[in-house]
Amino acid sequence: MPELPEVETVRRGLQKLVLGQKIARVEVLYPKMIVGDADDFKAKLTEQTLEKIERRGKYLLFRFTNGLTVVSHLRMEGKFYVKEATDPVDKHTHVIFDLADGRQLRYNDVRKFGRMQLVQTGSEEKLPGLAKLGPEPVAETFKVADFYQKLQKKKKNIKTALLDQTLVTGLGNIYVDEVLWQSKIHPETSCQKLTLDQATILHDNIITELAKAIKAGGTTIRSYTDAFQKTGAFQFELDVYGRTDEPCKRCGTKIQKIVVGQRGTHFCPHCQQVVKCHIF
DNA sequence: ACCCATGTTTACCC
DNA sequence: TGGGTAAACATGGG
Known part of the structure; x- marks a missing residue:
């Protein structure tokens, strides 16, 4: 599903829905979704505020306070939804970010191919998936x-x-x-x-x-x-x-x-x- | 039941 | 070592 236009559309939607929100709690229902230690992921993100959402290629980059970035790739079927905490949780929801205002940012992925990783902001450029990416498909960078x-x-x-x-x-x-x-x-x-x-x-x-x-x-x-x-x-x-x-x-x-x-x-x-x- | 599926990483070969 | 290719990942739908 998601190629660059879809990822960019998701980014723009999330930017309107959850920018400036503080993470009250993180639940990881399927730990393989997280690259690295899921407990560490949960602990470090708790109480952080989402400052910006960027995109590089098909990767979403969630910029948090304290120099933290969540790198997310939706692969074939990954999706982000924003729901009320009281809304029923879909069986394919694998990660839930409780927001301070009572809503939840949920990551849903039927095929479980997507991945999320917490890194120090700036170091994402060295990740294997991002390091070899060519230019963004816009005239300014693609020559x-x-x-x-x-x-x-x-x-x-x-x-x-x-x-x-x-x-x-x-x-x-x-x-x-x-x-x-x-x-x-x-x-x-x-x-x-x-x-x-x-x-x-x-x-x-x-x-x-x-x-x-x-x-x-x-x-x-x-x-x-x-x-x-x-x-x-x-x-x-x-x-x-x-x-x-x-x-x-x-x-x-x-x-x-x-x-x-x-x-x-x-x-x-x-x-x-x-x-x-x-x-x- | 079998085949196909929007993406990347890994293993393996040269 | 770098580049190329096929399998692997996990699940649902036709």
Whole structure:
């Protein structure tokens, strides 16, 4: 579910709901959710105030007083909700933050893939997941020249490379299929065979697509909701993802679904052709 | 019953 | 050592 636009939508919702709140107590119902010692996590966060919520790639960064940061990754199905303490607790709720005003910030995750970790603010950049992240997908940080140079060194297909978060951060399976379709690039194209023109088109499409998806509140395919338990609207704007056997919106050819790098991959066999060799 | 699923980390290989 | 790839994580839905 959550790729960058969904994580950003969650961040904005939480920012409105719980900013400035003091943590009265933390309950951890599924300790594996916490990287490190869950008791330590609970003890250190108690009585701290949430000052800011930031985001890096698909990671949420909860900034607390005393230089503490909770790094949270929602992975496939993680969600944050804000509930009254008296509301019934869902069976997939794994962490509960009691707020001083009587409400609770609850972390819910059907598949239990998500993780949360308490670190000293600033040191999150050294965590394995964050250390190798590429630039945020905005014009200020994501530069074509750098993107193209890195593509020249990658020995992978473009879809797998875009999913690994090192060229640029934030794309997941849905948006990768979308930006490759928009750019008329076959998902199995070798990175090294992309031209500077193709890299430029792809770069621009990545920036605009993710910005549009944020504006729409993200994409809900099966279960994504934001902090208000509201679904996104971008699923209505998808061009290829999930459109297997439906006509390509550009040329009418049936959209195909194949597997690339273990991931279901949608593309138009007419608009997106593999570059198999260079003819000089 | 079997296969699939929006993501990352780990183990293993070259 | 660095890069690439497949399995692992855990659960629900079609």
